[in-house]
Amino acid sequence: MVSDFRKKKLLHVFTSFFDRNGSGSIDKKDFELAVDNISKLRGWSAGDAKYKEIQSSLMKIWDTLQGRADADKDGEISVDEWIAMWEEFAKNPSAPLEWQSLYCKFIFNLEDASGDGAIDGEEFSSVYASFGLNKDDALAAFRKMSKGKANVSWAEFQDLWKEYFTTEDVNAAGNYIFGKSSF
Numbered sequence: 001m002v003s004d005f006r007k008k009k010l011l012h013v014f015t016s017f018f019d020r021n022g023s024g025s026i027d028k029k030d031f032e033l034a035v036d037n038i039s040k041l042r043g044w045s046a047g048d049a050k051y052k053e054i055q056s057s058l059m060k061i062w063d064t065l066q067g068r069a070d071a072d073k074d075g076e077i078s079v080d081e082w083i084a085m086w087e088e089f090a091k092n093p094s095a096p097l098e099w100q101s102l103y104c105k106f107i108f109n110l111e112d113a114s115g116d117g118a119i120d121g122e123e124f125s126s127v128y129a130s131f132g133l134n135k136d137d138a139l140a141a142f143r144k145m146s147k148g149k150a151n152v153s154w155a156e157f158q159d160l161w162k163e164y165f166t167t168e169d170v171n172a173a174g175n176y177i178f179g180k181s182s183f
């Protein structure tokens, strides 16, 4: 069984980042909306090379996510399917699914707008604000996640990401990696 605390974290990611149209499940349309959202944030138009790159990355993530999580094969990931998949992950976090690794890298690269291999609070919070989160709350989340440091490296990010999906410790730094400063 997934604890209420971990369920809250899983639902935050589900509603804020995946179910973009608020339909109550995740499907391909949500990913198309995410492509539009990110392109708007970065100022890319539909024909741009960067737009196509983001689109192809996100569609690959959708395909591999659906292949693993859509247990009843109805073309959508329900909340129950979402939680069941993360429960499997928590049993052996050192062996993530392909889409989970792709998504982790995708979010890091998206946030690392300057491309220097680390993310700062401004990069972190502006991406999450574009997904509809409160920017000040996201900045507070970054300070907790980084333990007051100015930057978080890719190596640190991967550990924090894993921690988000697995830890029951309400004080763990990884709880803040998706821009929410309290649960």
Ligand SMILES: [Ca+2]
Pocket (backbone or CB within 6 Å): 018, 019, 020, 021, 022, 023, 024, 025, 026, 027, 030
């Ligand atoms: Ca949806």
Ligand SMILES: [Ca+2]
Pocket (backbone or CB within 6 Å): 069, 070, 071, 072, 073, 074, 075, 076, 077, 078, 081
């Ligand atoms: Ca399904």
